[in-house]
Amino acid sequence: MTEAARTGRGIALEDLQGIRDRVRLRKPQRVTLHAWSFHQLGHFIAYKAARAGVAVVWVDPAYTSQVCSACGHVAKKNRPDQETFACTSCGFAEHADVNAARNIAARGETGWAVSHAA
Numbered sequence: 001m002t003e004a005a006r007t008g009r010g011i012a013l014e015d016l017q018g019i020r021d022r023v024r025l026r027k028p029q030r031v032t033l034h035a036w037s038f039h040q041l042g043h044f045i046a047y048k049a050a051r052a053g054v055a056v057v058w059v060d061p062a063y064t065s066q067v068c069s070a071c072g073h074v075a076k077k078n079r080p081d082q083e084t085f086a087c088t089s090c091g092f093a094e095h096a097d098v099n100a101a102r103n104i105a106a107r108g109e110t111g112w113a114v115s116h117a118a
Contacts, residue, residue, distance in 0.1 A: 013108075055112065
């Protein structure tokens with residue numbers, strides 16, 4: 001939050017509304033998912049961002065973990081395991097969370113530009 005305010009940037013968050021209805025998990029994983037309030041966390045971030053004068057953009061979460069942030073190629077095989085991202089098209093490799101964060105940031109920039117177009 002402080003960095004976004006200092007640099008005049010915004011924050012992009014995945015719109016995870018309805019995630020509990022969309023995902024299929026084993027019972028132990030469901031317990032973890034339902035114990036975490038994505039909605040509440042998002043509102044806390046949005047509230048604090050508004051107080052700091054930082055814009056928040058909600059983006060579509062579809063395929064953010066499967067899209068290559070370098071070339072845009074989408075494939076399930078780009079995620080060989082939970083923490084690894086390796087593009088099957090261009091060969092780009094990165095930690096999966098970092099790659100997904102880049103995709104969310106890019107969608108946030110696009111969403112901001114569209115919503116504030118003159």
